[in-house]
Amino acid sequence: MPVIAMPSAGALQLGGLRVETPVVLAPMAGVTNAAFRRLCLEQAGQGSGLFVCEMITSRGLVEGDPHTRDMLHFDALETTRSVQLYGTDPVYVGKAAEILCTEYGVAHIDLNFGCPVPKVTRRGGGGALPWKRALLGRILESAVKAAEPFGVPVTMKTRKGIDADHLTFLDAGRIAQESGVAAIALHGRTVADAYSGEADWDAIAELKASVGILVLGNGDIWEAADALRMVEETGVDGVVIGRGCLGRPWLFRDLAAAFAGEQVATLPRLGEVTVMMRRHAELLCHHLGEERGCKEFRKHVTWYLKGFRAGGEMRKNLGLVATLADLDRLLADLDPDEPFPASELGTPRGRQGAPRDKVALPEGWLRDREVHEAIDEDMVSGG
Numbered sequence: 122m123p124v125i126a127m128p129s130a131g132a133l134q135l136g137g138l139r140v141e142t143p144v145v146l147a148p149m150a151g152v153t154n155a156a157f158r159r160l161c162l163e164q165a166g167q168g169s170g171l172f173v174c175e176m177i178t179s180r181g182l183v184e185g186d187p188h189t190r191d192m193l194h195f196d197a198l199e200t201t202r203s204v205q206l207y208g209t210d211p212v213y214v215g216k217a218a219e220i221l222c223t224e225y226g227v228a229h230i231d232l233n234f235g236c237p238v239p240k241v242t243r244r245g246g247g248g249a250l251p252w253k254r255a256l257l258g259r260i261l262e263s264a265v266k267a268a269e270p271f272g273v274p275v276t277m278k279t280r281k282g283i284d285a286d287h288l289t290f291l292d293a294g295r296i297a298q299e300s301g302v303a304a305i306a307l308h309g310r311t312v313a314d315a316y317s318g319e320a321d322w323d324a325i326a327e328l329k330a331s332v333g334i335l336v337l338g339n340g341d342i343w344e345a346a347d348a349l350r351m352v353e354e355t356g357v358d359g360v361v362i363g364r365g366c367l368g369r370p371w372l373f374r375d376l377a378a379a380f381a382g383e384q385v386a387t388l389p390r391l392g393e394v395t396v397m398m399r400r401h402a403e404l405l406c407h408h409l410g411e412e413r414g415c416k417e418f419r420k421h422v423t424w425y426l427k428g429f430r431a432g433g434e435m436r437k438n439l440g441l442v443a444t445l446a447d448l449d450r451l452l453a454d455l456d457p458d459e460p461f462p463a464s465e466l467g468t469p470r471g472r473q474g475a476p477r478d479k480v481a482l483p484e485g486w487l488r489d490r491e492v493h494e495a496i497d498e499d500m501v502s503g504g
């Protein structure tokens with residue numbers, strides 16, 4: 122195996138939690154459930170990376186909402202449980218953090234301050250919240266205080282700001298540091314950018330240069346080589362991988378190798394991809410039951426087959442798959458020798474879309490940076 126220059130980022134030390142490979146699976150609503158996390162973990166190898174659960178709401182957890190509790194489901198292989206919490210109320214967030222530590226034995230809690238979904242930002246949550254500096258500090262302190270007795274590190278994940286004229290990431294970094302947060306992850310886009318254009322890695326470098334806590338860089342890492350390049354160009358302590366692993370869980374194998382100084386770029390033939398698809402579906406069925414598992418699997422089909430020749434009829438049928446037996450029959454018809462479409466390498470996948478003209482915010486939100494009324498924490502799902 123060719124050996125390349127040793128990357129400058131080593132293991133991540135988040136408080137007492139050591140993550141050998143400085144790679145984090147980004148929380149992705151509707152994707153990073155127990156089955157997907159296990160699939161990625163199988164690829165990376167135990168200890169290589171941190172695999173964060175889909176976002177759950179503090180209020181949902183505290184009030185015992187069955188759907189929220191249902192999402193807090195872990196695979197037996199997940200010896201390090203990591204969960205992302207959403208919240209706008211320091212009291213709920215603190216209580217939720219405590220529940221995660223006492224009832225779910227989590228080893229890491231991430232807080233979401235980057236969600237761009239209008240339903241969320243309209244209430245001042247997600248990516249809109251860091252605009253209110255004092256409130257951000259109170260939420261972070263509340264989570265840190267609740268998790269501290271359990272030795273559980275708290276991190277936050279955010280965007281550059283609301284839009285180009287209302288940037289928040291440097292303040293957020295300072296507040297995170299003052300609040301005892303172990304690391305801040307920055308997605309190099311604003312809420313208004315949504316998923317459009319290119320992630321701004323210069324902002325990530327600027328944040329890294331401005332704080333003493335660990336900084337994790339996020340945005341547009343499509344290959345392991347991009348992760349190393351982000352570390353070199355920005356000086357970050359680790360990377361967060363979202364869309365790049367959709368339909369490509371083996372990216373975590375490549376990343377583990379790359380951070381160990383080896384050059385691995387997995388280029389699976391279609392036959393190997395179908396084995397991965399089968400494994401993914403099987404894990405989903407294991408965790409959710411066959412009917413729900415197969416339904417959940419359908420959304421992954423296009424990602425797995427992106428760039429392969431598999432025809433429209435085949436894709437349509439795979440998108441309707443209802444049982445594992447169906448899936449096996451369909452996958453058997455694909456040409457196992459078809460090589461990986463090299464043109465897909467390094468290209469965007471998953472959500473992209475256009476920037477937003479206007480970010481949905483509570484009335485008068487941008488007028489000042491203080492909060493005058495309590496924010497009502499609604500039940501939301503991630504993004």
Ligand SMILES: Cc1cc2nc3c(=O)[nH]c(=O)nc-3n(C[C@H](O)[C@H](O)[C@H](O)COP(=O)(O)O)c2cc1C
Pocket residue numbers: 147148149150151152175176205233234235236278308339340341342361362363364365471472502503504
């Ligand atoms: C389908 C999907 C769901 C997402 N859900 C969440 C979420 O629940 N919490 C969060 O912090 N970010 C969420 N994100 C954002 C990602 O975590 C990540 O910040 C973003 O995709 C940029 O990284 P990437 O370029 O590696 O994809 C989501 C992204 C996608 C594509």
